[in-house]
Amino acid sequence: xxxxxxxxxxxxxxxxxxxxxxxxxxxxxxxxxxxxxxxxxxxxxxxxxxxxxxxxxxxxxxxxxxxxxxxxxxxxxxxxxxxxxxxxxxxxxxxxxxxxxxxxxxxxxxxxxxxxxxxxxxxxxxxxxxxxxxxxxxxxxxxxxxxxxxxxxxxxxxxxxxxxxxxxxxxxxxxxxxxxxxxxxxxxxxxxxxxxxxxxxxxxxxxxxxxxxxxxxxxxxxxxxxxxxxxx
Numbered sequence: 001x002x003x004x005x006x007x008x009x010x011x012x013x014x015x016x017x018x019x020x021x022x023x024x025x026x027x028x029x030x031x032x033x034x035x036x037x038x039x040x041x042x043x044x045x046x047x048x049x050x051x052x053x054x055x056x057x058x059x060x061x062x063x064x065x066x067x068x069x070x071x072x073x074x075x076x077x078x079x080x081x082x083x084x085x086x087x088x089x090x091x092x093x094x095x096x097x098x099x100x101x102x103x104x105x106x107x108x109x110x111x112x113x114x115x116x117x118x119x120x121x122x123x124x125x126x127x128x129x130x131x132x133x134x135x136x137x138x139x140x141x142x143x144x145x146x147x148x149x150x151x152x153x154x155x156x157x158x159x160x161x162x163x164x165x166x167x168x169x170x171x172x173x174x175x176x177x178x179x180x181x182x183x184x185x186x187x188x189x190x191x192x193x194x195x196x197x198x199x200x201x202x203x204x205x206x207x208x209x210x211x212x213x214x215x216x217x218x219x220x221x222x223x224x225x226x227x228x229x230x231x232x
Contacts, residue, residue: 004104004129009052009195014107016194017125022110025190030113035120040074041088042187043103045128050149054188055134056180057096058144069213070180072123072187073098084108084122096145097137102130114183123187148175154192156201165211172207181209 022030043055058070073092081087085105092098109123136142152158152175162172162181171189172181180188192198 004127006104006106006127007046010106010127013125013191013195017107017109017191020110020194022112024194025110025187026112028113028115030111030120035113035118037077037084037087037122038075038119039077039084039087039091039122039124040072041092041098041103042072042109042123042125042191043092043098043128044126044150045131045147047131047147047149050151052150053147054150054153055092055096055098055128056146056148056178056184057136057142058146058178060139060141060143069182069184070178071184074121076119085124085126088122088124088126095137095142096134098134099130099132102128102132104129109187112183112187121183125191144178146176146178148173148178148180150192150197152176153180153188154197154199156199159201159205161203161206163206163208164213165209169206179207 041055044052045055046052055073056070057073073095074088075091075095077084077087078090081090085108089098089100089103089105093100104127105124106127107125109125112121112123113119114121134145136145153173158174160172160174161169162179163169170181171185172179173185173188174180189198
């Protein structure tokens with residue numbers, strides 16, 4: 001099968017990603033051993049009406065962990081998974097019905113430590129070369145699935161910082177009725193900077209998260225350290 005030709009926007013981003021370090025995404029050191037291996041899929045696609053976008057799902061409000069929080073598709077590695085990319089694609093298929101054959105894996109990002117859940121997460125950057133409809137296959141786990149336009153994410157009017165009740169403050173995005181924050185927003189913010197798509201925005205715009213929000217994971221995002229006054 002002929003490999004699909006990569007779009008022009010890929011190479012500048014891949015050039016930066018190839019030399020990326022965990023420190024570019026988070027100020028937490030990834031442990032050499034321990035932690036549960038997992039992977040998430042950072043899936044970039046394109047649509048005629050709004051251009052480049054990223055696939056984001058919203059966790060169900062009834063989950064024990066990360067309830068109601070937007071996230072990339074993904075989850076824990078299974079022994080039968082060939083590698084982290086296989087994990088991310090399998091989980092995306094299980095969660096939203098993504099066809100793995102419609103995806104071109106571009107790069108494996110650095111392993112990132114999430115102490116709240118003891119996961120070591122490997123983000124997999126990919127291009128959705130043959131987009132198709134997706135939806136929640138497990139409503140008890142995934143409440144909503146959306147393709148958020150990059151143009152909306154980088155719009156200064158849609159960028160904010162959020163303050164968790166613990167005191168943590170980090171980057172966030174508002175798009176299509178979703179507030180993307182925490183680990184997912186941090187990874188997105190860093191990738192937008194690496195791709196050269198980010199635009200200056202007023203960082204004094206801070207929203208308070210409700211007390212029921214799940215604990216955050218400090219993530220540097222744009223390279224500026226998040227504030228963590230009461231959370232490790």
